[in-house]
Amino acid sequence: MDIQREKIPTPLWRKYWYVPVVILLIFSTYKFKSFMGNASFIVKQNELVTAVVEQGRFQVNVRATGVLKPVYIRWVSAQVSGRVEQAFVKAGAHVDKGQILMQLSNPELHRELEKARWEFEAKKAENYAAYIALESQLLDLENSVVEADYSYQSSKLKLDAETQLIEQKNATVSALDYQRSQLSVKQQNQYWLSQQQKVEKMKASLLASKTAQQARLGLVENNYQRIKDQVDALAIRATTDGVVQQVSLALGEQVQVGGSVALIADQRSLFAELQVQENKVSDIALGQTVVVDTRSNKIFGEVIRIDPAVNAGMVQIDVQLSSELPNDARPDLTVDGLIEVSNIADALYVKRPVFAxxxxxxxxxKLTNNKEFAQKQSVQLGQSSVNQIQILSGLIVGDEIIISDTSSWQEHQEVMIN
Incomplete structure (x- = not known):
C-alpha cells in the first residue's frame, strides 16, 4: 500500500544563496576599484625616492680623478761611467741649473787625460819647430831673390853702358863682349824670375804645411778636450732649475754612460692628468673649463689634450692650469676634476632617476596631485650631469617623479602609493 508523502517547499535562502555572495563580490570589487582607481600595483611610500622638476641654469659636468704633473721635467743622466763618490742632493731639494748633484770617480779617465795633455803639448812643440824650419827656408829663398835682383840690375847697367858706346861707334866695346853682356842680362833676368816663382811656391807650400800641421794638432787637441770634458762630466750637474723628484743612485754605486741619475721637475709649472670614463669622453672638447680640486684649494684650467686611446676603460685628459698654483700643489698630487661640458641658461631638469x-x-x-598614485609618463631626456638630467619633453616645472628603482613594476601603467 503506497503512502503519499507530503512535499515540503525549498526555502528561498537555499534556492538563491549565491545572490548575496555575488552582490558582496560586486560591492567589494566596486570598493576596491574606487580605492585603487586605475592602479594595477601597490608600492610602499617609504621605499620610494622622489624629486621635483625644476627650471633654471643647468650645468653639465663630468667628474674625473687624476694627478698633477710637471710641464717641464728632465732626467739627468751620466755622461761618463764612474762610481758615486759623493752625493750633494736628495729628493725634494731645490736646485739651480748647473748645480752639482753628484761627484763620480774614475781614475782611468784621469790617467787618459794626463796622457792626452802631454801628447797635445808635444804636438804643439813639433808644429812650432816645423813652422820655424819652413819659415827659415822661405827666408833663404827671399834672400836669393834679392841677390838675383841685384845681379840682374848690375848686368843691365853694364849692358846699357855698352849700348851707348856701341851707338856712339866707340871701339872700346867689342861686338863679342856686347853680345855676352846681352846674354848675361837675359840669364840674370830669368834667374831672378825663377827665384821669385820659388818664393811663391814656397809660400804656398808653407801655407799647406801649416794647414796640415794644424789639422793634425786639432785632432790631438780634440782628443784632449774630449777627455777633459769627460773628466769635467764626473761632476754631474742639474740641467734645469727645479725640484729633485727622484735620485736613482746611492754612494758607492757604479753608473754607466747614459745611466739615470736624478729626475728634476719644475714645480712652478704644473698641469693635471685626469682619467675620464670612456662613455663620457664624447661630451668633452678642447677649451672646456675645468675646476681642479686639491682637497684644500681649487684651481681653474681648461682642456688642452684628449688622449685618442682608451686604457682600461679610461681616457686621459690633460688640463692646463690657468690660475695661480696654491702652496699644496706639487707633482703626483691626487686631485679631482670637474669638467664643464655645457651651461644651459634656461632648462628643465631633475635629479637623475635610476636607469635613465x-x-x-x-x-x-609622475605622482598625482594627492600623491596617492603614480602614472607612467613617456619622457624625453637630454644631457646629464653628475646627479641631474635635462628634461626635453614629457614633464613640466613642479612635476614630482619617482627617481628610485622602478624596474620591478615597469609593466604597470599606474601604481598606487600606500
Whole structure:
C-alpha cells in the first residue's frame, strides 16, 4: 500500500544563496576599484625616492680623478761611467741649473787625460819647430831673390853702358863682349824670375804645411778636450732649475754612460692628468673649463689634450692650469676634476632617476596631485650631469617623479602609493 508523502517547499535562502555572495563580490570589487582607481600595483611610500622638476641654469659636468704633473721635467743622466763618490742632493731639494748633484770617480779617465795633455803639448812643440824650419827656408829663398835682383840690375847697367858706346861707334866695346853682356842680362833676368816663382811656391807650400800641421794638432787637441770634458762630466750637474723628484743612485754605486741619475721637475709649472670614463669622453672638447680640486684649494684650467686611446676603460685628459698654483700643489698630487661640458641658461631638469640614460626616451612615474598614485609618463631626456638630467619633453616645472628603482613594476601603467 503506497503512502503519499507530503512535499515540503525549498526555502528561498537555499534556492538563491549565491545572490548575496555575488552582490558582496560586486560591492567589494566596486570598493576596491574606487580605492585603487586605475592602479594595477601597490608600492610602499617609504621605499620610494622622489624629486621635483625644476627650471633654471643647468650645468653639465663630468667628474674625473687624476694627478698633477710637471710641464717641464728632465732626467739627468751620466755622461761618463764612474762610481758615486759623493752625493750633494736628495729628493725634494731645490736646485739651480748647473748645480752639482753628484761627484763620480774614475781614475782611468784621469790617467787618459794626463796622457792626452802631454801628447797635445808635444804636438804643439813639433808644429812650432816645423813652422820655424819652413819659415827659415822661405827666408833663404827671399834672400836669393834679392841677390838675383841685384845681379840682374848690375848686368843691365853694364849692358846699357855698352849700348851707348856701341851707338856712339866707340871701339872700346867689342861686338863679342856686347853680345855676352846681352846674354848675361837675359840669364840674370830669368834667374831672378825663377827665384821669385820659388818664393811663391814656397809660400804656398808653407801655407799647406801649416794647414796640415794644424789639422793634425786639432785632432790631438780634440782628443784632449774630449777627455777633459769627460773628466769635467764626473761632476754631474742639474740641467734645469727645479725640484729633485727622484735620485736613482746611492754612494758607492757604479753608473754607466747614459745611466739615470736624478729626475728634476719644475714645480712652478704644473698641469693635471685626469682619467675620464670612456662613455663620457664624447661630451668633452678642447677649451672646456675645468675646476681642479686639491682637497684644500681649487684651481681653474681648461682642456688642452684628449688622449685618442682608451686604457682600461679610461681616457686621459690633460688640463692646463690657468690660475695661480696654491702652496699644496706639487707633482703626483691626487686631485679631482670637474669638467664643464655645457651651461644651459634656461632648462628643465631633475635629479637623475635610476636607469635613465641621457639622450633617451624613458618611462618615468609622475605622482598625482594627492600623491596617492603614480602614472607612467613617456619622457624625453637630454644631457646629464653628475646627479641631474635635462628634461626635453614629457614633464613640466613642479612635476614630482619617482627617481628610485622602478624596474620591478615597469609593466604597470599606474601604481598606487600606500
Amino acid at each position: 640614460p641621457r639622450y633617451s626616451d624613458a618611462g618615468l612615474y
